[in-house]
Amino acid sequence: VTRRLQADYRLEPAGSHGVWGLDDYHCLPFYFGACQLQALSESTTPGFDALTHPSVVNQPDMLREFGDRFLYLGCIRYIRELKQGVPF
Numbered sequence: 001v002t003r004r005l006q007a008d009y010r011l012e013p014a015g016s017h018g019v020w021g022l023d024d025y026h027c028l029p030f031y032f033g034a035c036q037l038q039a040l041s042e043s044t045t046p047g048f049d050a051l052t053h054p055s056v057v058n059q060p061d062m063l064r065e066f067g068d069r070f071l072y073l074g075c076i077r078y079i080r081e082l083k084q085g086v087p088f
Contacts, residue, residue, distance in 0.1 A: 007082070029075050033071030033073070033074070037052050037072055040070075063080065
C-alpha cells in the first residue's frame with residue numbers, strides 16, 4: 001500500500017521532502033528482509049555469500065536478480081528506482 005501511494009502520487013519516502021506518515025511501517029520489510037538474509041548467512045547453501053555482503057546494495061544486477069526473492073534487496077531496489085539520480 002505504501003509503495004503504491006508513493007508511486008501514484010509521486011511522494012518521496014521520508015527524507016528532505018518526504019511524507020513521514022507513510023513510512024511509519026515501511027521499516028518492517030527491511031527488518032523481515034534482514035532476518036531472511038541472516039538466516040541465509042547461517043545456512044550452508046553455496047553461492048549466496050555475496051547476498052549477505054553490504055556491497056550488494058550497489059550492484060543493480062544482483063538487486064534485479066534477487067529482489068523478488070529477498071525482501072531486503074527488494075526494498076533497496078525499490079528505493080533506487082524511486083529516487084533515481086540520487087547517490088546511494
